[in-house]
Amino acid sequence: MDQQHVKPADIERTSMSIIETELEERGILLPPELAPVVKRVIHTTADFDYAENLRFTPRAVELGIKAMKSAPTIVTDTNMARSGVSKPTLQKLGGQVLCYMAEPEVAELAKRSGTTRAVASMDKALQSFEHPILAVGNAPTALLRLTERMEAGARPALVIGVPVGFVNVVESKERILAACERFSVPAIVAMGRKGGSNVAAAICNALLYSAANTLDPTARGWQ
Amino acid sequence: MDQQHVKPADIERTSMSIIETELEERGILLPPELAPVVKRVIHTTADFDYAENLRFTPRAVELGIKAMKSAPTIVTDTNMARSGVSKPTLQKLGGQVLCYMAEPEVAELAKRSGTTRAVASMDKALQSFEHPILAVGNAPTALLRLTERMEAGARPALVIGVPVGFVNVVESKERILAACERFSVPAIVAMGRKGGSNVAAAICNALLYSAANTLDPTARGWQ
Numbered sequence: 119m120d121q122q123h124v125k126p127a128d129i130e131r132t133s134m135s136i137i138e139t140e141l142e143e144r145g146i147l148l149p150p151e152l153a154p155v156v157k158r159v160i161h162t163t164a165d166f167d168y169a170e171n172l173r174f175t176p177r178a179v180e181l182g183i184k185a186m187k188s189a190p191t192i193v194t195d196t197n198m199a200r201s202g203v204s205k206p207t208l209q210k211l212g213g214q215v216l217c218y219m220a221e222p223e224v225a226e227l228a229k230r231s232g233t234t235r236a237v238a239s240m241d242k243a244l245q246s247f248e249h250p251i252l253a254v255g256n257a258p259t260a261l262l263r264l265t266e267r268m269e270a271g272a273r274p275a276l277v278i279g280v281p282v283g284f285v286n287v288v289e290s291k292e293r294i295l296a297a298c299e300r301f302s303v304p305a306i307v308a309m310g311r312k313g314g315s316n317v318a319a320a321i322c323n324a325l326l327y328s329a330a331n332t333l334d335p336t337a338r339g340w341q
Numbered sequence: 342m343d344q345q346h347v348k349p350a351d352i353e354r355t356s357m358s359i360i361e362t363e364l365e366e367r368g369i370l371l372p373p374e375l376a377p378v379v380k381r382v383i384h385t386t387a388d389f390d391y392a393e394n395l396r397f398t399p400r401a402v403e404l405g406i407k408a409m410k411s412a413p414t415i416v417t418d419t420n421m422a423r424s425g426v427s428k429p430t431l432q433k434l435g436g437q438v439l440c441y442m443a444e445p446e447v448a449e450l451a452k453r454s455g456t457t458r459a460v461a462s463m464d465k466a467l468q469s470f471e472h473p474i475l476a477v478g479n480a481p482t483a484l485l486r487l488t489e490r491m492e493a494g495a496r497p498a499l500v501i502g503v504p505v506g507f508v509n510v511v512e513s514k515e516r517i518l519a520a521c522e523r524f525s526v527p528a529i530v531a532m533g534r535k536g537g538s539n540v541a542a543a544i545c546n547a548l549l550y551s552a553a554n555t556l557d558p559t560a561r562g563w564q
Binding site: 162 | 352388506
């Protein structure tokens with residue numbers, strides 16, 4: 119029964135220390151400002167590939183934390199990612215997380231314009247908010263649409279581009295990263311095929327926890 | 342714009358065919374009855390490690406599909422996994438997916454007995470339903486509790502044991518697999534550290550889609 123009585127905070131501390139040790143053993147030295155994000159993604163996936171495939175535009179973590187501090191609106195491309203974002207931490211920061219994928223209006227819009235619901239929901243996000251945080255863990259079409267919208271002037275506060283998959287995924291991530299660099303939009307992108315709703319949520323949470331900790335260093339957000 | 346107009350069904354078909362080709366290139370030949378589950382997990386994670394680390398008790402897929410066909414109740418250990426289970430497919434089969442983790446009653450129960458909410462929610466699942474399908478993508482404590490409950494006579498219809506992590510995770514999965522084998526409870530378990538809510542949902546969906554397809558071979562469930 120003992121193992122059923124351990125505290126989640128203790129488990130997390132031990133896990134993070136195991137991750138640090140194993141990164142060291144692999145000869146991977148993370149820049150301190152990126153470490154909280156990379157370590158949380160590895161914590162979520164048990165996959166050390168993310169130490170190699172996560173890319174950050176200049177000051178992306180700093181600017182991401184800043185965005186999380188001021189009543190952020192996060193829009194995800196799956197309800198699964200939305201579920202994974204820490205509600206208690208968001209609440210502390212006066213923020214919200216939305217997903218439009220299941221909305222009949224978005225399905226209708228996608229059908230009418232012969233596109234995907236993910237595209238329609240990114241359009242809705244950029245129509246509803248001036249500088250949303252956009253967390254894409256599933257649909258490469260969402261990233262391609264974002265690239266177009268940024269070319270037309272849209273400026274999200276942060277783009278998290280981590281769809282997973284085998285078709286159009288790799289290219290969509292290369293394109294969003296290039297567009298974000300060009301337009302100085304902060305971005306965190308998992309290059310290659312890997313990613314997912316869980317990774318999108320983990321990156322949001324890493325930034326949210328850091329944002330909440332700098333507001334109140336004694337507090338700690340738990341999902 | 343072209344890539345924004347591709348159909349999800351076409352993308353999935355292409356993805357599955359890429360996965361088949363790459364499995365072959367790796368010299369991995371999946372038993373046909375296991376292939377839909379393994380391929381869907383790889384589709385969800387882009388991680389071929391799952392072709393090696395997924396374990397199945399005898400006839401687990403067949404019995405899992407059978408359980409999904411008759412108004413299944415799936416109980417997950419995260420709201421994220423619950424979000425990821427295909428609602429349209431569940432609806433067709435007259436089933437439901439529940440998660441007790443955010444219920445005040447479960448938090449209270451966990452606090453009173455000095456255990457985790459995951460343990461309390463597994464207890465609630467086994468109290469509320471005679472043969473639930475239990476999908477654990479996060480908490481090793483849930484699997485340890487399930488092992489105890491099975492020793493005391495509980496018989497879930499199926500156990501999906503795929504928590505992710507660095508502390509107690511590997512051991513909890515070895516123990517649940519051994520217990521399921523001993524008590525002839527169908528189980529699908531990801532050995533080692535890897536897993537997650539996305540993997541738990543993907544396994545549920547693979548079984549749900551197969552169940553729905555045998556009822557109506559022209560239909561196809563989409564998340």
